Amino acid sequence: MADPPLLTIDALHTYFRRGTETIYAVNGVSFTVLPGEAVGVVGESGSGKSVTMLSLLGLVRGRVTVRVAQAQFKSWDLTRLSRRQLEDVRGRDIGVVFQDPMTSLNPVMRVGDQVMEAMLAHQYAPPQAAFRRTLDLFREVGIPDGAARFRAYPHEFSGGMRQRIMLAVAIACEPELLIADEPTTALDVTVQMQILSVLQALRSRRRMSVVMITHDFGVATNFCDRILVLYAGRVVESAAVTDFLARPAHPYTRGLKGSILEIGSRGRSLTPIAGSPPTLTAPPTACTFAPRCPFAVPQCAEELPQLRTLSAGHQVACHRAEEVLDHVG
Numbered sequence: 001m002a003d004p005p006l007l008t009i010d011a012l013h014t015y016f017r018r019g020t021e022t023i024y025a026v027n028g029v030s031f032t033v034l035p036g037e038a039v040g041v042v043g044e045s046g047s048g049k050s051v052t053m054l055s056l057l058g059l060v061r062g063r064v065t066v067r068v069a070q071a072q073f074k075s076w077d078l079t080r081l082s083r084r085q086l087e088d089v090r091g092r093d094i095g096v097v098f099q100d101p102m103t104s105l106n107p108v109m110r111v112g113d114q115v116m117e118a119m120l121a122h123q124y125a126p127p128q129a130a131f132r133r134t135l136d137l138f139r140e141v142g143i144p145d146g147a148a149r150f151r152a153y154p155h156e157f158s159g160g161m162r163q164r165i166m167l168a169v170a171i172a173c174e175p176e177l178l179i180a181d182e183p184t185t186a187l188d189v190t191v192q193m194q195i196l197s198v199l200q201a202l203r204s205r206r207r208m209s210v211v212m213i214t215h216d217f218g219v220a221t222n223f224c225d226r227i228l229v230l231y232a233g234r235v236v237e238s239a240a241v242t243d244f245l246a247r248p249a250h251p252y253t254r255g256l257k258g259s260i261l262e263i264g265s266r267g268r269s270l271t272p273i274a275g276s277p278p279t280l281t282a283p284p285t286a287c288t289f290a291p292r293c294p295f296a297v298p299q300c301a302e303e304l305p306q307l308r309t310l311s312a313g314h315q316v317a318c319h320r321a322e323e324v325l326d327h328v329g
């Protein structure tokens with residue numbers, strides 16, 4: 001029998017109040033992550049990738065409402081954990097790499113202490129072992145001369161180096177799940193490969209699962225098993241990488257794939273499809289992609305397409321997915 005999912009998120013909604021407006025940032029996102037699985041999360045800027053992950057970790061700030069039908073990680077119902085319990089799970093069982101390293105590293109604490117603290121706070125290792133492991137982690141993530149750099153502060157490092165320190169903090173306790181928001185974005189290709197091989201090794205050694213948010217389709221399709229495509233705060237397609245590349249069934253995914261071929265795998269902040277994403281000031285009641293969609297029919301402007309299963313492991317939220325699949329070109 002297949003293993004149960006490590007993480008199950010069902011119908012996550014996140015709304016922000018901004019002045020008199022409400023921003024419907026996440027509108028019913030559901031997904032699972034299996035033990036050992038790497039899930040890539042892609043979508044244009046503002047599609048809700050970061051807010052989805054921050055919401056399930058209890059980390060969204062501001063005037064915000066988060067609603068979710070189910071948020072299960074292992075045996076824990078994340079919605080029922082106290083702030084303290086959630087903090088304990090985060091960092092020990094779920095490692096997190098945030099999109100902006102400067103907001104998550106403590107500017108007045110030496111970087112070595114920050115990595116060590118991650119282990120000490122969760123009783124992962126006693127001080128001597130934590131110190132040795134910190135030096136090992138620095139070497140693994142590509143921070144040269146770790147013993148000397150241990151006592152430096154975050155502002156003494158470049159952006160790419162800070163990103164590696166964040167990663168060292170996130171994997172220090174060998175979490176079962178790593179949620180990484182653009183973890184290799186500021187890094188050159190060589191270091192990116194080095195970091196991905198560290199993660200790959202952790203995946204095989206610990207059967208660590210990864211949720212990787214990335215604009216880099218090369219990273220997503222090479223590293224991950226499955227891709228989730230987000231559009232306007234909803235999952236529009238979930239597919240194994242092979243299906244994502246060979247049989248994209250949502251017109252938006254097709255557009256993304258076209259943009260990969262045109263711009264190359266490292267195209268960043270691209271606008272792959274003519275038009276712009278919708279403003280999210282009302283909850284969606286129809287297909288939010290319709291104004292940009294070459295396949296749109298009147299039904300699309302009237303009825304919200306639900307995520308449905310096309311074939312094993314392949315789900316799509318489009319009224320016309322079968323025709324999209326049949327369409328050549």
Ligand SMILES: Nc1ncnc2c1ncn2[C@@H]1O[C@H](COP(=O)(O)OP(=O)(O)OP(=O)(O)O)[C@@H](O)[C@H]1O
Pocket residue numbers: 016017018023025043044045046047048049050051052061062099280
């Ligand atoms: N604290 C906040 N207050 C109000 N609106 C917010 C807040 N955080 C995010 N949003 C809005 O929520 C929507 C989703 O944002 P999110 O950061 O999840 O996008 P993203 O997909 O991660 O984009 P990017 O690729 O640029 O990182 C956006 O419209 C954003 O402006």
Ligand code: SF4
Pocket residue numbers: 250251252287288289290291293294295296297300305317318319320321
């Ligand atoms: S539901 Fe209609 S508008 Fe939306 S993606 Fe599918 S065909 Fe296009």
Ligand SMILES: [Mg+2]
Pocket residue numbers: 049050051099181
């Ligand atoms: Mg983001």
